[in-house]
Structure formats: C-alpha cells, structure tokens
Amino acid sequence: MSIQERALVGGYNTFGNQGEANADVKKKYPIINPYTTDLNELNMLRLKASAPRKKFIEAIKKGQIEAPNDLARYVFLGEKGPNLTKMAFPPSPPADSMDYKEVKELLTPVYNRFIKNIQDETTDMPYEPYLKNAHDTYCDQEVFEAEVRALQVNYLIACCTGDVADNRFFQTTMNHKKVLLLKDSKGYHAYNNTVGTAGPDVSNWYAAGDVQDLNLEGLKELPCGVKCGILLVLTHPENLAPEDAMEESLNNKLENVFNKKLQRELSAYGIGKNRATVMQQIAVDANWKMAVDTFGESYHFEKLHATTLKDSFVCNRLVYRSFDDDRDGSPGNSSMVLGRFTMQLLADGDLPEGPENLLSHMIPTFVLAYNTVFFPQPNGVFMSQIWPMDGPGKCMTTLANMSTRLPADQERVVSGFGGILDIFATEDFKILPQMQANFQANKHAETIFGRHEPCLTYRHKLFAKLAELGRIEMRKTAKTPKKVAIASRL
Numbered sequence: 001m002s003i004q005e006r007a008l009v010g011g012y013n014t015f016g017n018q019g020e021a022n023a024d025v026k027k028k029y030p031i032i033n034p035y036t037t038d039l040n041e042l043n044m045l046r047l048k049a050s051a052p053r054k055k056f057i058e059a060i061k062k063g064q065i066e067a068p069n070d071l072a073r074y075v076f077l078g079e080k081g082p083n084l085t086k087m088a089f090p091p092s093p094p095a096d097s098m099d100y101k102e103v104k105e106l107l108t109p110v111y112n113r114f115i116k117n118i119q120d121e122t123t124d125m126p127y128e129p130y131l132k133n134a135h136d137t138y139c140d141q142e143v144f145e146a147e148v149r150a151l152q153v154n155y156l157i158a159c160c161t162g163d164v165a166d167n168r169f170f171q172t173t174m175n176h177k178k179v180l181l182l183k184d185s186k187g188y189h190a191y192n193n194t195v196g197t198a199g200p201d202v203s204n205w206y207a208a209g210d211v212q213d214l215n216l217e218g219l220k221e222l223p224c225g226v227k228c229g230i231l232l233v234l235t236h237p238e239n240l241a242p243e244d245a246m247e248e249s250l251n252n253k254l255e256n257v258f259n260k261k262l263q264r265e266l267s268a269y270g271i272g273k274n275r276a277t278v279m280q281q282i283a284v285d286a287n288w289k290m291a292v293d294t295f296g297e298s299y300h301f302e303k304l305h306a307t308t309l310k311d312s313f314v315c316n317r318l319v320y321r322s323f324d325d326d327r328d329g330s331p332g333n334s335s336m337v338l339g340r341f342t343m344q345l346l347a348d349g350d351l352p353e354g355p356e357n358l359l360s361h362m363i364p365t366f367v368l369a370y371n372t373v374f375f376p377q378p379n380g381v382f383m384s385q386i387w388p389m390d391g392p393g394k395c396m397t398t399l400a401n402m403s404t405r406l407p408a409d410q411e412r413v414v415s416g417f418g419g420i421l422d423i424f425a426t427e428d429f430k431i432l433p434q435m436q437a438n439f440q441a442n443k444h445a446e447t448i449f450g451r452h453e454p455c456l457t458y459r460h461k462l463f464a465k466l467a468e469l470g471r472i473e474m475r476k477t478a479k480t481p482k483k484v485a486i487a488s489r490l
C-alpha cells in the first residue's frame with residue numbers, strides 16, 4: 001500500500017518506504033514538539049489540516065465522486081472489487097529487527113481468536129461490568145497523591161535502548177525530574193539532571209546529544225535497568241524506605257515490571273533497536289488515568305472516530321490479554337489487540353493462504369508499567385506516556401513514533417505524525433476535559449466499565465493497587481513528629 005493510500009485509509013501507521021537519512025540528518029532526530037502542546041489550539045489546527053481529506057471521503061460515501069480504486073471502494077463503501085485483495089495485501093515482509101518466528105508463534109492464537117470474534121460477531125468479554133465512583137477515581141486528592149508516590153518509587157519506562165545507542169544521551173522528563181540516560185562500558189545509567197549541570201538545556205522537557213559533551217560531575221544516579229530493549233527508571237529513590245532501597249529489593253522490582261510471558265513477547269518485537277523519530281506533548285486538563293483510559297476498547301471507534309479509525313479498523317472487536325504479576329497474580333500489564341480492516345477480509349476468507357506478517361493486520365496495544373501505552377508496528381513502535389501533573393485534574397501526554405531507521409524526509413515524518421495527532425487532538429483527548437469537569441462537579445457521579453471494556457476493568461483494578469502501594473510507601477516513610485517540636489509547645 002502506498003503512503004498516499006495509507007493516508008487515505010487513516011490509522012496509526014504513517015511510515016511508508018521512505019529513503020534513509022544520512023548522518024547529518026540523523027542528528028536532527030527526534031523531532032520534538034513539531035505542533036503546539038495546547039490541546040485546544042492543536043484541535044483547531046488539526047481540524048483545519050484534516051478537512052480536505054475528510055471532505056474527500058465524505059464525497060465518496062455520498063456517491064458524489066467515484067472511489068479512486070478498489071481499496072477505497074471497500075474501505076469507504078464496503079464494496080469488494082476485483083483488485084481489492086491485491087491492493088489490501090501488498091508484500092509486507094516482517095522487519096529484520098524482530099524475531100518474527102517467535103512473534104508468529106505468540107500471536108497466532110491471538111490472530112485465530114480475533115478472526116473467530118469477527119466471524120461470531122462478538123468480542124472478548126471476560127468480566128462483569130465494573131462500577132466505580134468517578135469523582136473518587138479521577139478527582140480525589142488523596143488517591144492522586146498515593147498514585148504519584150507509587151509512580152515515584154516503581155520502575156517506569158524512559159525510552160528504548162536504541163535512543164542511547166552510538167554514544168548518544170537521551171534526556172526526558174519523568175515525574176517532574178529531568179532524567180538523563182546513557183550507556184557506557186559498564187552498562188546503562190540514569191542521572192537526575194533537574195538542576196541542569198550536565199549540559200543539556202533544562203528549560204526543555206527533552207534533550208539529546210553526544211555523551212562526550214556531558215559533564216556528569218555531582219549528578220545523582222537513579223536506579224535504572226533494561227528489560228526487553230526498554231530502559232526503565234525509578235525516579236525517586238529518596239522516597240523509598242531504607243529496606244526497599246537495597247540492591248536486592250530494587251532488582252526484585254525491576255525483574256517483575258513485566259512478567260515472564262510478557263518479557264518473551266516484548267523481546268521478540270526487537271524493541272531495543274528502535275529510536276524516537278518524532279515526539280509531541282499535549283497538555284490535557286484531565287486526570288492522568290483518564291488519558292490512559294482512551295486506549296481501552298474498540299467500540300468507540302464507530303462514533304468517536306467516525307472520520308479516522310472507523311473505516312480503517314474493525315470496530316467493536318478486540319482480543320484482550322492480561323499479564324499478571326508472577327509473584328502474586330495481581331494485576332500488572334495488559335494488551336488490547338486491535339484489527340485493521342484487512343482482518344475482516346481475512347475473516348471472510350478472501351486470502352486463503354493467510355497473512356504474510358501478522359503485525360500488518362493486528363495492533364497489539366499494550367499498557368505497560370502503569371503509564372505507558374506501547375505498540376509494535378511493522379516498521380517501528382508507537383508510544384504514548386501519560387504523566388500526572390500538579391493535581392488530579394491535569395496531565396501531560398507525550399506521543400512518540402520510533403523506528404529502526406530514520407527517514408530522510410523530516411517534513412513527511414511531521415505531516416504523517418499529524419494524521420496520528422488527529423485521532424487524539426480532535427477526538428480522544430478532546431472530550432476528556434469535559435468528562436473531568438463533570439466528575440469534578442458531581443461527587444455522586446459514577447462510571448461503569450462495561451463487558452466489552454475488559455482492558456479498562458483490569459486496569460482500574462491495577463490503578464487501585466497502585467494507590468494502595470502508594471499509601472503503604474507513605475506510611476513506611478512517614479516521619480514521627482520530633483520530640484523537640486512537641487516540647488516547644490508545652
């Protein structure tokens with residue numbers, strides 16, 4: 001499928017067969033915040049930018065103009081023409097960066113379940129509906145503070161190992177700290193560079209460059225480690241109880257961020273060979289968990305994403321998987337597999353030999369380490385992180401595309417990424433501030449996670465566990481009032 005055709009049918013995947021960047025252009029990656037971080041401004045900007053494409057699609061649907069080819073005829077009108085199969089299933093060999101034999105073995109049962117869900121006109125529904133008080137969940141200060149504490153003392157995702165390859169450093173902002181990451185002969189390191197003495201401009205949330213230009217003197221090292229090509233950092237070791245700051249305890253935490261089954265799958269994707277190509281922040285006036293919630297089910301595609309994902313994805317069909325903590329079986333990480341429109345053709349039996357590359361048709365969307373949405377694509381990785389800000393009603397989201405190779409044409413990377421931002425800025429994130437305001441104004445407000453939202457049900461049990469972990473940490477490190485202070489009042 002050409003880039004133009006991919007753009008026409010929308011979706012997350014924006015990389016085509018672009019030429020590779022030369023050494024000078026490579027230094028300009030990743031492209032940081034090519035668009036505004038203000039949600040309202042971004043919404044206006046993207047509505048304007050996407051208007052011609054939407055108008056064109058609308059005209060096809062209304063029969064005012066002919067569909068340009070059999071692919072568009074199927075996607076927008078549901079009609080199957082003679083060239084459809086050839087156009088919908090172009091050669092798509094798996095990327096060299098992944099262990100595709102392993103990926104295929106792990107994802108074939110998922111693929112079969114997805115196809116069966118389509119054929120049976122159903123979706124994964126393992127849980128009963130889950131009712132929660134929305135005000136307590138999204139607006140309560142005590143819950144928020146407990147969650148923040150837990151996020152500070154657990155390993156969270158910083159970047160992929162590809163971001164610090166070839167003697168480059170990568171600095172990002174995690175839990176309000178500037179965290180500088182690099183690799184030397186002894187391994188991977190994370191430093192707290194919030195004061196900015198290492199060199200990079202700390203006024204920006206992100207920085208990158210050559211390790212040789214850094215001055216690491218006096219910087220405090222933060223616990224970090226690599227799992228499956230992903231760099232993980234514990235940002236606030238100073239908030240750990242002494243017994244939890246011991247090496248053995250930290251190792252135990254790191255080993256269990258992903259369970260063994262998930263480690264096998266994430267390793268197979270070859271994530272560590274990717275590095276960020278483009279990153280965009282969007283500030284959202286809503287609770288951080290609500291932004292994570294937007295990646296939780298596929299029935300909303302039909303209405304909320306009526307002009308983006310509805311036509312190019314299979315609506316209200318998903319395969320849900322959970323990856324519980326190996327130690328106690330408690331909620332951990334989870335995955336929602338989404339299907340591109342080609343999954344419907346595969347379920348119809350239009351390609352008897354089956355797909356060449358499963359990842360060209362399914363998107364295994366993970367929520368990892370509490371605040372990171374992550375999914376492998378045929379030629380890269382998409383990542384969205386959601387960071388709590390100063391109160392329960394504010395968060396900062398970052399959206400990033402990563403790739404094993406850096407395209408020569410940066411403008412095309414930015415414009416392609418704009419198509420992804422349409423989904424968030426003009427649809428998903430756009431409605432969150434209104435939801436937050438409703439929940440804030442109504443203490444009795446309840447929210448229900450339905451049968452076809454298993455990822456949300458699972459995740460909100462995980463978030464409840466997170467808050468409880470935070471409360472335990474706060475009790476462990478609570479200072480007893482000093483006797484001197486008490487004495488002075490007597």
Ligand SMILES: [Fe+2]
Pocket residue numbers: 294295300304305428
């Ligand atoms: Fe959505």
